[in-house]
Amino acid sequence: MTSTYFGRVQTRLFTVFTIGLLWTLVLTPFLSLPAGEKYKVTLTTLGWVALLGVVVWEPIWHLLQQFRWEKDWPAMYLLLQAVPEAVLVRVVLDRTLTTAAPVGTGTFALHFATTWLAIYFFVQGPMRVPFLRWRFRGGRIL
Amino acid sequence: MSAPASTGRAGLNDGLLHTSVWTDELVASSGLPVIDMPFVTVGGGLGSFVMVDYLRIAGVPAGHMRTLTVLDHPWQNYEYLLSASQVTREKRIRSDSSSCLDNIWGFPGYAVRESFGARSVPGFIAPLWNVLTENVLCDYWTPKSGQVFRSMQREADRIGYWGTLDMGRAHITRRRHGGGYFTVLTRPDGNDVIYRSSFVHLAVGYPGLAYLPDLVEYRNRYGDSHRVVNAYEPHEHVYEELNRRGGTVIVRGAGIVASQVLDRLISDRDRLGTDVSIVHLFRTFVEGAHGPSRFLRRRGEHGWAYQGFNWPKSTWGGQDRNRVLRAEGEAREKWLRTLGGTTTPRRKRWQRMLERGRRQGFYRMYVGEVQEVVPGPVGAVVTRLKPGTAGAAPVQLESNFVIDATGLEADIAEHTLLADLLQHSGAERNLLGRLDVDPQFEVRGTRAEPGRLYAVGAATLGGYLAGVDTFLGLQIAALEVCDDLARQGFCRFIGVRRSISQWWKWALARTP
Incomplete structure (x- = not known):
């Protein structure tokens, strides 16, 4: 991908709140989370992915992109960036979200990883079907 | 009605040749057949094919377009140049997986299609692993030229491209008094015919080879x-x-x-x-490594400058595209020289x-x-x-x-039609000496309201897009022209709904 900063932000917000949200709604009932608080946990996770992404991570990734001659962001980087992003979301959730029982690391990882992969595969190709001009505009939708 | 004077070009009289803006009466006086056709594309190579593809997807019937060409199929000249330079159908070209000439969405890309067409497990995994890790763990994945040509054949069949072909050499496009353009085509039998159209699209490729x-x-x-x-x-x-x-x-x-x-x-x-x-x-x-700053440094060693494709990736749709698009005059020339090179x-x-x-x-x-x-x-x-x-x-x-193997290109005036355009139709050169086009690829100075004259490809290097003579560059140019034509009411705008429904038709190999 060859995103501009605003392209990164728009793509993240759009994909998190469409593909990410859809997948989360489907997956949540099957996760081992406290009854009655399942959606509270997963939707808060999704919210932090969007918020921390826009405020913290995208500026960092975009800065690192400046050191690349091609001003691109290889597909593999998009996968690897999930690791630090997941760690930060987990830390923030631990400190801000109170639940009846603690959220297991495995459960968090399953939700985060599968959601990230769903978004990843969507932006690698299918995203271009509804948004023909998206790839020529540095990832901007609007 | 006087007989056509001897001009060196069959059928065209001096009156026509020496008049920059033609009237219907002047054309009629030549006695040459006139064909009314709303849109003509000149060239018939990859640029014309991509343009016709976009317009078909944007709802234009094949019968409203003509491709004026000497080429039997759009990849003919490209394949000739490839094979001369040692790239046969089984070899990989220098283009990325999602720069698909047969698919305006670039999805599924060539790599995925090669993968699903494989007959072994390693053959299935290899292209996918390559695109996943390209430019980090391994080289860029690039398609074989044979795959590109076969898929173009399929798309040409689907959109009815072959029905748009009119064979011959188009050598003159002049503005029409009252709007639109006249384009003269000399058919293989030597007879001239004139197309009267609102919109003309020039995709004539490289004017020719130049030697050291x-x-x-x-x-x-x-x-x-x-x-x-x-x-x-x-x-x-x-x-x-x-x-x-x-x-x-x-x-x-x-x-x-x-x-x-x-x-x-x-x-x-x-x-x-x-x-x-x-x-x-x-x-x-x-x-x-070389470049003007830490943030603009290209890799190189042993004499070579290294880059995955002809231009940095983001020139097709990222930071570098914006840099070129937003710069004017010498600033744009400077960016193109910084980002370009062998x-x-x-x-x-x-x-x-x-x-x-x-x-x-x-x-x-x-x-x-x-x-x-x-x-x-x-x-x-x-x-x-x-x-x-x-x-x-x-x-x-x-x-x-x-x-x-320096790959020098001839001057655009080596091409008869472009030379005529510069002389008679108000077209001018940009700072790199090529045809000056605006961001929508309309040739500046040639407008004949409500008509438009567009040019794409190598002849327009120096404009608002860097990689004009690349697969993706031709697609970007075609999209810009298509959007501009939608504003003129010639075709439909390809919005979200149309894009999805047309992709679905592409996937099912149905006509647009």
């Missing part, structure tokens, strides 16, 4: 085009003779074609065990080949400016380099062959 001046002089003076060849024209005899007798060959240039030529020479040498030595002559020797991909296979060549001594590198090329002893050519200091003796390189 010292090689032109050698060829002209000594009449020898056997030992001094251009890599873009057929030169199989060079490899055949070297394979038979061995010898020395000089390769000039440091782009992808030079890499392909070296690949062929070294592969043949390895396969046949011949005594072939290669002298690689660089005009500019790149010693390492490069080759840093492919592992080539790295290994040349490293071995340097180590074993059969591949030697020289740097310098050529002073002259003259005949040597029987069967040899001598290349003299300009001496580094005044008074010093020039370095002389003797070889059996010289292959010019």
Whole structure:
């Protein structure tokens, strides 16, 4: 991908709140989370992915992109960036979200990883079907 | 009605030739048949094909368009240039997986399609793993030219492209008094016909090959085009003779074609065990990473500048595209010169080949400016380099062959239609000497309201898009033209709904 900063932000917000949200709604009932608080946990996770992404991570990734001659962001980087992003979301959730029982690391990882992969595969190709001009505009939708 | 005067062009009288803006009456007086056609695209190569594809998807019936061409199929000229420069149908071209000429969405890309077409598990996994890790763990994945051509054939069948073809050489486009354009096509039987259209799209490709001046002089003076060849024209005899007798060959240039030529020479040498030595002559020797700042530094070594594709990736839709798009005049020229230049991909296979060549001594590198090329002893050519200091003796390189792989392009005025456009229709050159187009690829100065004249491809380098002569560049240009035509009411705008429904038709191989 060859995103501009605003392209990164728009793509993240759009994909998190469409593909990410859809997948989360489907997956949540099957996760081992406290009854009655399942959606509270997963939707808060999704919210932090969007918020921390826009405020913290995208500026960092975009800065690192400046050191690349091609001003691109290889597909593999998009996968690897999930690791630090997941760690930060987990830390923030631990400190801000109170639940009846603690959220297991495995459960968090399953939700985060599968959601990230769903978004990843969507932006690698299918995203271009509804948004023909998206790839020529540095990832901007609007 | 007077008979057409002798003009050198069948059927066109002096009145027409010397009038820049034609009236319907003037055209009628020529007695030539006039065909009303809302949209014509001139060229019939990849640029015309992509344009027709977009317009069909944007709802234009095939019967409202004509492709004026001498080519039987859109990849004809491209395949010829590829095969001359050692890229056969089984070899991979320099283009990325999602730059699909047959699919305006680039999804599914060539890699996924190759993967699902594989007949083995490794064959299935390899392309997917390659695109996943490209440019990090491995080289860029690139499609085989055969796959590109086969998929274009399928798309051409789907959209009814073949029905838009009118064979012949289009050599004049003039503005029409009252709006629109007249385009003159000389048919294979020598008869002229005139198309009256609102919209004209010029996708005439490269005006022609240009040769290094010292090689032109050698060829002209000594009449020898056997030992001094251009890599873009057929030169199989060079490899055949070297394979038979061995010898020395000089390769000039440091782009992808030079890499392909070296690949062929070294592969043949390895396969046949011949005594072939290669002298690689660089005009500019790149010693390492280079660029104006830490944030604009391109990788390079051993003479080469490395880059995955012809331009940095983001010139097709990212930061660099915006830089070029937002700059005007000399600022844009400066950006294009910074981002452009001769490069080759840093492919592992080539790295290994040349490293071995340097180590074993059969591949030697020289740097310098050529002073002259003259005949040597029987069967040899001598290349003299300009001496580094005044008074010093020039370095002389003797070889059996010289292959010019510099890829110089001829001036746009070498193309008859473009020359006529510059002379009669208000078109002008940009700072790089090519056709000046606006961001929507309309040729500036040629508007004949409500008509529009567009140009795409190599002739427009220097405009608001860097990689104009690339697969993706042609698609970006076609999309810009398509959107502009939608604003004129000629076609539908491809929005979200239309894009999805048309992709679905593409997937099911149904007509748009």
